[in-house]
Amino acid sequence: MPKFNGSIPVQNTLGGNSTRGSTGQPDGPMIFSFLMVTLVDLGSVFWVGAQFWRVFVSRAGQEEQRFERRFALPTLLLILFANVGVLVGQGLVLASGQALSSQILFGLVSNGRFGVYWTLRKIVVVLALLLTITVFFARKSPHLISVGIAWINLALALVLLLALALSGHAAAANSNMLVPSVLVDWLHLLAASLWIGGMMYIATIYLPLLKKRSLKERINSLLSTLPRYSPLAITGVVIMAVSGPFNATVHMNSWEQLISTAYGRVLVIKVLLVCAMLVTSAIHVRIFRPRLAKDYARYRALTSSLEMAEKTEKGSEHNQEDAITVSGKQHKQLECALSRQTARLVKTLRWEPLLGVGVLLCTGLLNIFAGTLLPATPVLPASTLQQTTSGKPFSATIRTRDRLFTAQLHVSPDHFGPNTFTVHVLEKNGKSDTNVGVSLYVTMLDMDMGTTALNLQPDHKGGFSADGDLDMTGHWQIRVEIRTPDFKLHEGEVRMIMLT
Numbered sequence: 001m002p003k004f005n006g007s008i009p010v011q012n013t014l015g016g017n018s019t020r021g022s023t024g025q026p027d028g029p030m031i032f033s034f035l036m037v038t039l040v041d042l043g044s045v046f047w048v049g050a051q052f053w054r055v056f057v058s059r060a061g062q063e064e065q066r067f068e069r070r071f072a073l074p075t076l077l078l079i080l081f082a083n084v085g086v087l088v089g090q091g092l093v094l095a096s097g098q099a100l101s102s103q104i105l106f107g108l109v110s111n112g113r114f115g116v117y118w119t120l121r122k123i124v125v126v127l128a129l130l131l132t133i134t135v136f137f138a139r140k141s142p143h144l145i146s147v148g149i150a151w152i153n154l155a156l157a158l159v160l161l162l163a164l165a166l167s168g169h170a171a172a173a174n175s176n177m178l179v180p181s182v183l184v185d186w187l188h189l190l191a192a193s194l195w196i197g198g199m200m201y202i203a204t205i206y207l208p209l210l211k212k213r214s215l216k217e218r219i220n221s222l223l224s225t226l227p228r229y230s231p232l233a234i235t236g237v238v239i240m241a242v243s244g245p246f247n248a249t250v251h252m253n254s255w256e257q258l259i260s261t262a263y264g265r266v267l268v269i270k271v272l273l274v275c276a277m278l279v280t281s282a283i284h285v286r287i288f289r290p291r292l293a294k295d296y297a298r299y300r301a302l303t304s305s306l307e308m309a310e311k312t313e314k315g316s317e318h319n320q321e322d323a324i325t326v327s328g329k330q331h332k333q334l335e336c337a338l339s340r341q342t343a344r345l346v347k348t349l350r351w352e353p354l355l356g357v358g359v360l361l362c363t364g365l366l367n368i369f370a371g372t373l374l375p376a377t378p379v380l381p382a383s384t385l386q387q388t389t390s391g392k393p394f395s396a397t398i399r400t401r402d403r404l405f406t407a408q409l410h411v412s413p414d415h416f417g418p419n420t421f422t423v424h425v426l427e428k429n430g431k432s433d434t435n436v437g438v439s440l441y442v443t444m445l446d447m448d449m450g451t452t453a454l455n456l457q458p459d460h461k462g463g464f465s466a467d468g469d470l471d472m473t474g475h476w477q478i479r480v481e482i483r484t485p486d487f488k489l490h491e492g493e494v495r496m497i498m499l500t
Helices: 019-023 028-056 061-095 102-110 112-137 143-166 175-210 215-251 262-311 317-372
Strands: 385-387 394-399 405-412 417-427 437-444 451-458 464-470 474-483 489-498
Touching (some): 061 102, 102 112, 215 262, 215 317, 394 489, 417 437, 417 451, 417 474, 437 464
Parallel strands (some): 385 489
Antiparallel strands (some): 437 451
16 A cells, blocks of 8 residues: 555546556556546536537527526536546556555545645536526526626636646646646637537537427527537637647657557547548538528528418419419428428537547547657767666666756666666655655667656655566666656656666
8 A cells, every 4th residue: 555644646647657558558447537537528528518608609598498407417416426536546546456545535635736626626516516506496587697607607617627627638748848738738628618518518408499399490590599609619629720739749749659659549539530520510511501591591582472472362363373383382392301401400410429529538548548658768968878787786866857856766687577676766855755656768779669668656665666677688768757746747867788
């Protein structure tokens, strides 16, 4: 059982402490964390998207009533309990396969930035729940109060997205890029809420209300409501198009990582799903809706002419009746065509959010697999090169670049095959520090063999250790990454020559 002394070695990303996660092989804690993170993302994106829809799009009281009565409370409860699951998942990761204790959970909540942002999530959701319960049991509120509540919910939604970004995979970025990375991740979540959340609202709230309306009412509603939503969707698309590549640039440093890491492969799938969403949206925005609007204009004109003809029917009744009959057939054919077009548009709008759900599933996996991204090998000065003595363990003292920590590295027995890697972390004042997370990235410099990631675990002797293989003799580089509870990364490197 890991021991704690006032704080806890919180990782940079949810599930980021799993050794298997570093190689893209999910274990039990990773899968549990993925499920909880995904449920939080799905619920949050839907709820935030609903707030934007209600403030900027909706003009029908029935939509708001349906959302408040059937969806708002269950969605917020889902976020609330899934957020607890996120905490438990992080605790399982830190427990490293051992029994989960209340001490670990308390340490997560009470120490470090993870606990602060996790608590912020809970506060936002609880406040939104209180507002929702008040509206649910209250009688019809004055319009001004309803508008005020809608704007308060929207403000809470934006804060919730910020808390998600601060505790998501953006926190795994280098400390120099942490602020822009979190900001871009927040914008990415905002884009998902505007676009995917809006589509989820359309499928679950708006479209079911159209079933009870006549064809004419359905078409009028679609042609008047969807254009009001389009600016939000377009904004989401633009933000996602800008923030997505930036996110990839922050977290990845080579095209090879798109194939060689689990993070990169998931990112490729996510990009393909987003492209599919773009194509689907373009089809119904540029083809289905304009065609429906054009035919509906013809239908209304033909309806008006038929009504006029029936009112002015005099004299040559036979010819007039023939003209009316022909126009009636055209009217009926056009009505059937409109019915088919409306059904096609509704079906597209109903199934399109599934692509968005796939995107959010990929987002959850990116949170889990952020640890599989391995940094590029930097060029080190000759002073960092150390040669081992045959038959003796390798030892080195590594100073982090920011000079805040010193890592005492030991590799034993330091020969070809299995080895034990041990690190003792010292603060600037020379005091041992066990309230951190330690990872090693081992790279063979003489041959392209990739980089092996080792997530070291507390050895209960004041250090951290893990087993790993050195597959050949020659020049090796070991990069030490120290992660403090405030999510900052402290890095240092050393090179060694293994002779046997």
